[in-house]
Amino acid sequence: MxxxxxxxxxxxxxxxxxxxxxQGVVEVQPAFQNRIQNLQIGLLCRxxxxxxxxxxxxxxxxxxxxxxxxxxLLVLKKKIIKSDMEIDQNDDHLSSSGMELEVVGIIRQxxxxxxRPKALISGKM
Numbered sequence: 307m308x309x310x311x312x313x314x315x316x317x318x319x320x321x322x323x324x325x326x327x328x329q330g331v332v333e334v335q336p337a338f339q340n341r342i343q344n345l346q347i348g349l350l351c352r353x354x355x356x357x358x359x360x361x362x363x364x365x366x367x368x369x370x371x372x373x374x375x376x377x378x379l380l381v382l383k384k385k386i387i388k389s390d391m392e393i394d395q396n397d398d399h400l401s402s403s404g405m406e407l408e409v410v411g412i413i414r415q416x417x418x419x420x421x422r423p424k425a426l427i428s429g430k431m
Contacts, residue, residue: 313408313409314408314409320409320411320412321410321411321412322411322412322413322414322415323381323411323412323413324372324413324414324415324416324417325375325379325413325415325416325417326350326361326416326417326419327416327417327418327419328361328368328419329419329420332347332363334347347363348361348362348363348364349361349362350417357371357372358370358371359371359372359417359419361417361419362426363423365425365426365427366423366424366425366426367423367424367425367426368419368421368423368424369419369421369424370417370418370419370420370421371417371418372415372416372417372418373415373416373417373418374414374415375413375414375415375416378412378413378414379412379413380409380411380412380413381409381410381411381412381413382407382408382409382410383407383408383410384405384406384407385405385406385407385408386405386406387405387406
């Protein structure tokens with residue numbers, strides 16, 4: 307099966323993305339269970355020009371570092387081309403000619419948080 311791949315930004319202008327890798331589980335409170343899209347879960351910072359990062363989630367702060375990936379990954383978005391859309395009689399799904407993948411970004415780095423979080427305690431009570 308052949309799938310068309312489209313990159314309108316050009317190889318050198320593709321937006322850089324990064325993967326954030328955490329040890330453990332990030333659980334969403336029940337009140338936000340159905341509304342997790344675009345939910346801000348924390349604050350990611352890189353102090354000055356160092357390669358260390360801090361990720362603050364609630365009252366917890368994690369420290370991590372940037373690590374290059376062995377092979378870069380593409381972030382793709384599926385687009386259905388309406389003019390070429392045909393339904394196969396045998397398979398009842400869209401044929402490959404009616405689908406195109408658009409490159410949204412490229413991932414070359416991951417930010418790894420492998421230590422236990424540090425508790426942030428406020429002096430005011």
